[in-house]
Amino acid sequence: MNNGERAGERAIAVEVEKDKSYYWCSCGKSAKQPFCDGSHKGTDFTPLAYKAEETKKMFFCACKQTNNQPFCDGSHNKK
Incomplete structure (x- = not known):
């Protein structure tokens, strides 16, 4: 499957419960x-x-290019 459309260029921090x-x-x-x-x-x-698994801040991918779905792996920095 292809990666999705870029929805942003930075990770989105979310306080998960x-x-x-x-x-x-x-x-x-x-x-x-x-x-x-x-x-x-x-x-x-x-x-x-x-x-x-615990309450804490997690960084979700917005560029949709990550190899660590659903989390940011810095792929938005790769050109």
Whole structure:
């Protein structure tokens, strides 16, 4: 599968809550970045589920080029 559209050029910091599930937008079309709002419908993309193991700040990928989905791995810095 191809990577989604770039939705930003920096990671998005989110304070996640232990045991809560989050659905990362993989297509890049969501208006609620970094999370899914259903904009992928009609495409081959689906959101990626992530369940927080602890309450802490996590850095979700916005460029959609990461090799560590749903988290930023610095791919936005690679040209």
